[in-house]
Amino acid sequence: MTFHLAPYDVDADHLTEHLATEFERLMRAIESAKGFRLLIAQFNQQYYRDSYAARLAAVQSDMQFLYVERENMVDVSQLRRRLHDLAQSTAVIHVMELNIWQFEQRQVWIKTLNQQRERLACPAVLIFWLTADLLKPFALQAPDLWSWRAGVFDFTVQAKVDDLTFPNLEKSDFIEQSELQRRLQRIAELTTYLQNHAVSDALKASLLVEQGDLNSAIGELDEAMVCFQQTLDLYRKLEDETNIAEAQGRIADILEARGELDEALRIRTEEELPVYERLGDVRSRAVTQGKIADILQARGELDEALRIRTEEELPVYKRLGDVRSILVTQTKTAIILMQLEPPRRKEANQLLCQALQAAQQMRIPEAGQIEEYLQHFEMACSV
Amino acid sequence: MSKTDYQPPDDLYEAMADLQFDEALDSDDPRYVDTLGARGDFKMSNLYRRLRINDSDPQHLKLPKNLAASSYTLFCGHIGCGKSTELRRIAKILHDKELFFVVFLDVLKELDINNLTYADVLLALAKQLFQALNNENIQVDSVLLRNLENWFTERFESHEQVKEIAAEIRSEAKGGVGIPFLGALFASMTAYVQNNSTYKQEIRNIITNSFSQFAQSFNQCLLGAEKAIKENGKGQRILFIVDGTDRLRDKDGEQFFLKDVHQLTQISGFFVYCSPIHLLYENNQIHRNFGTVSLPMIKLHDRDKKLLTDNYEVMRQMVFRRFPADFFAQPNLVDKLIEFSGGCPRELLRLIDYAFLSVTGDKFDEQAIDAAINNLAVDYKRLLDTADYQLLADIAQSHKAEQNSKKIRHFLYNMIVLEYNNFWREPHPAIYRLPAFQEALDDISSRTV
Numbered sequence: 103m104t105f106h107l108a109p110y111d112v113d114a115d116h117l118t119e120h121l122a123t124e125f126e127r128l129m130r131a132i133e134s135a136k137g138f139r140l141l142i143a144q145f146n147q148q149y150y151r152d153s154y155a156a157r158l159a160a161v162q163s164d165m166q167f168l169y170v171e172r173e174n175m176v177d178v179s180q181l182r183r184r185l186h187d188l189a190q191s192t193a194v195i196h197v198m199e200l201n202i203w204q205f206e207q208r209q210v211w212i213k214t215l216n217q218q219r220e221r222l223a224c225p226a227v228l229i230f231w232l233t234a235d236l237l238k239p240f241a242l243q244a245p246d247l248w249s250w251r252a253g254v255f256d257f258t259v260q261a262k263v264d265d266l267t268f269p270n271l272e273k274s275d276f277i278e279q280s281e282l283q284r285r286l287q288r289i290a291e292l293t294t295y296l297q298n299h300a301v302s303d304a305l306k307a308s309l310l311v312e313q314g315d316l317n318s319a320i321g322e323l324d325e326a327m328v329c330f331q332q333t334l335d336l337y338r339k340l341e342d343e344t345n346i347a348e349a350q351g352r353i354a355d356i357l358e359a360r361g362e363l364d365e366a367l368r369i370r371t372e373e374e375l376p377v378y379e380r381l382g383d384v385r386s387r388a389v390t391q392g393k394i395a396d397i398l399q400a401r402g403e404l405d406e407a408l409r410i411r412t413e414e415e416l417p418v419y420k421r422l423g424d425v426r427s428i429l430v431t432q433t434k435t436a437i438i439l440m441q442l443e444p445p446r447r448k449e450a451n452q453l454l455c456q457a458l459q460a461a462q463q464m465r466i467p468e469a470g471q472i473e474e475y476l477q478h479f480e481m482a483c484s485v
Numbered sequence: 486m487s488k489t490d491y492q493p494p495d496d497l498y499e500a501m502a503d504l505q506f507d508e509a510l511d512s513d514d515p516r517y518v519d520t521l522g523a524r525g526d527f528k529m530s531n532l533y534r535r536l537r538i539n540d541s542d543p544q545h546l547k548l549p550k551n552l553a554a555s556s557y558t559l560f561c562g563h564i565g566c567g568k569s570t571e572l573r574r575i576a577k578i579l580h581d582k583e584l585f586f587v588v589f590l591d592v593l594k595e596l597d598i599n600n601l602t603y604a605d606v607l608l609a610l611a612k613q614l615f616q617a618l619n620n621e622n623i624q625v626d627s628v629l630l631r632n633l634e635n636w637f638t639e640r641f642e643s644h645e646q647v648k649e650i651a652a653e654i655r656s657e658a659k660g661g662v663g664i665p666f667l668g669a670l671f672a673s674m675t676a677y678v679q680n681n682s683t684y685k686q687e688i689r690n691i692i693t694n695s696f697s698q699f700a701q702s703f704n705q706c707l708l709g710a711e712k713a714i715k716e717n718g719k720g721q722r723i724l725f726i727v728d729g730t731d732r733l734r735d736k737d738g739e740q741f742f743l744k745d746v747h748q749l750t751q752i753s754g755f756f757v758y759c760s761p762i763h764l765l766y767e768n769n770q771i772h773r774n775f776g777t778v779s780l781p782m783i784k785l786h787d788r789d790k791k792l793l794t795d796n797y798e799v800m801r802q803m804v805f806r807r808f809p810a811d812f813f814a815q816p817n818l819v820d821k822l823i824e825f826s827g828g829c830p831r832e833l834l835r836l837i838d839y840a841f842l843s844v845t846g847d848k849f850d851e852q853a854i855d856a857a858i859n860n861l862a863v864d865y866k867r868l869l870d871t872a873d874y875q876l877l878a879d880i881a882q883s884h885k886a887e888q889n890s891k892k893i894r895h896f897l898y899n900m901i902v903l904e905y906n907n908f909w910r911e912p913h914p915a916i917y918r919l920p921a922f923q924e925a926l927d928d929i930s931s932r933t934v
Binding site: 176301381 | 553554629632643646709711774
């Protein structure tokens with residue numbers, strides 16, 4: 103299968119020189135592929151891994167993502183079958199979440215991949231995204247498969263603690279699970295539907311929220327803002343207080359993404375928070391305070407950010423028994439603790455380990471992100 | 486059969502065979518007696534206003550045009566006070582093209598009340614909705630159903646633990662799409678949850694872990710369904726009525742109505758849930774999240790103990806529509822049963838049931854009635870500790886509604902204390918037959934002399 107990549111201005115995207123080079127190399131490897139090709143992409147930050155993969159998807163439409171852990175794959179045979187299914191209609195497959203190998207099954211997985219390499223080959227470009235600690239055993243314990251590699255690309259970033267973010271955890275699963283093409287198709291479908299059907303204000307607002315979320319997820323922030331502004335107008339007309347606050351929250355999300363932190367903070371504190379307090383919506387109040395803490399943290403106001411996490415957010419989530427929100431807040435708290443001078447390392451380690459245990463029990467992707475943080479901070483959890 | 490044609494059985498044993506005091510009457514059941522006027526100041530307006538219904542002309546109820554609100558209402562009352570019967574009547578009245586497309590769910594029939602979560606109820610409501618739309622041949626734009634279909638594909642068909650049943654569900658839907666597919670889908674999931682299958686917990690976990698996605702998708706479907714319902718002249722909005730959730734005990738009730746309220750209220754729309762009476766007093770959070778409408782017991786006397794003869798007649802009708810007057814050896818025996826029912830329809834029928842067990846001929850005589858009342862008293866004695874009698878005697882004296890302890894909530898839930906209009910409380914009349922309670926009453930009287 104041959105295909106062509108659309109022109110992509112790597113320089114305009116503010117990648118470092120090293121990353122830009124790696125990105126160009128990877129695009130060339132994909133473009134020149136005919137049939138099966140194995141590429142290895144090394145990464146150390148999940149957020150950046152997703153970011154690069156999305157950049158590639160933006161210029162090459164015939165691409166799919168296979169999440170090994172999320173799809174609950176238990177063995178290589180399953181992975182193999184899935185790859186072959188996808189290869190029938192896709193030119194490039196990103197294989198993600200191979201950190202399933204972190205567990206005791208790791209050696210079994212790697213050896214079996216090597217043994218079944220002949221059957222693994224399918225008419226598509228496979229990009230295995232691996233962290234450094236997986237790449238080495240993969241190279242050593244699956245030497246025959248390793249020898250098939252057509253390139254190894256280094257997308258590791260040397261992020262300081264300040265650069266670390268915990269992306270997309272507050273966004274709904276609804277957005278995270280969509281692939282880019284489905285998102286674009288859905289945006290087009292919604293646009294056509296709204297143009298051709300007379301609908302109630304409530305339905306129109308609901309569809310615009312979805313459209314805005316989809317645009318936001320693919321980085322079209324201006325388009326997203328237009329959708330959310332229209333949504334806000336409609337909910338004001340409907341006098342729907344809760345949805346007005348939520349629409350303003352989405353606008354604040356866009357402003358934050360654009361770096362307009364002052365206005366984002368104003369909306370959170372003056373528009374959103376009072377509504378949730380008045381309605382007694384303790385959960386939404388806690389979520390909003392968490393977003394305020396995100397902004398304060400970004401501005402370096404760590405003491406207040408820490409206070410919000412520990413005194414406003416965590417107690418509410420514990421009272422509600424919301425395990426996922428607890429572990430996310432614990433992780434964010436740990437990051438703040440590590441940003442303090444001096445860092446409060448022991449407390450941070452404890453929180454990350456608690457969060458990791460909960461995430462592993464829930465079998466959610468956040469477990470991988472927390473492991474990365476532990477690795478980054480050179481921390482471990484005692485067995 | 487119309488109400489005028491209906492005659493109760495003329496044989497006591499046949500009449501007893503028909504006595505199902507645990508089942509609510511359907512709205513057109515000939516045994517139904519309108520009791521609303523006998524419940525003090527209670528008016529159905531209380532509920533209608535929560536649902537934004539304009540009832541200025543009771544014969545022509547209407548909704549405001551372009552009503553966009555959501556509303557979550559608890560319909561409370563003692564177990565057996567007639568909530569289920571009234572809800573069925575309300576459902577029928579409000580299922581109207583000028584009002585609501587009513588979707589009614591009886592969790593006692595569809596689900597397992599002893600192991601119930603919000604996820605189970607929402608699945609069952611989705612099933613009821615899509616099946617109702619399918620039955621009425623109402624089509625919803627596929628654009629508005631797509632996200633819910635994708636939710637199933639992403640969350641179930643690729644999930645290792647449930648993908649087998651997901652494939653079965655897909656196959657059972659016979660390649661259908663849209664509303665027929667979604668109706669079959671949610672029917673299957675509800676069945677798996679109800680039948681305590683090994684997949685029950687996995688299904689619940691998937692819903693919990695992907696609730697935001699489910700809620701957004703389902704809300705979009707609801708808006709689409711309401712658009713289609715309106716276009717088809719079947720209603721202005723959808724109203725979900727959930728019966729049976731008043732049977733949730735203690736921690737289960739607290740979990741459902743308090744801790745999981747965020748999930749319940751993330752689904753936008755009009756909802757009426759049946760609720761146990763004690764939750765009204767649990768904590769203020771209930772009133773923040775729900776409107777409450779309380780169906781009081783039938784009032785048998787006023788505060789001065791003067792009998793309310795009209796209300797006694799209402800309850801007599803409840804008896805005579807099941808058991809003709811000549812089944813009773815003396816006319817006053819029916820009133821004795823009514824007195825000791827405390828104004829609770831189910832307690833009245835229970836007393837008749839107990840009386841039947843002591844009948845020696847083919848009529849209810851004084852001995853059988855007394856035995857029934859004494860047996861009911863013993864039922865309540867089993868629920869009481871020694872220390873409870875003093876508290877009950879205090880309530881019998883003061884009738885105060887302000888007390889809101891865990892013990893009082895326990896009394897209300899178990900009908901040891903009955904609550905009437907304007908929060909007037911009294912111990913269950915059968916308790917007056919217990920010697921320990923009489924002693925406690927005497928003790929109070931001697932202290933106040």
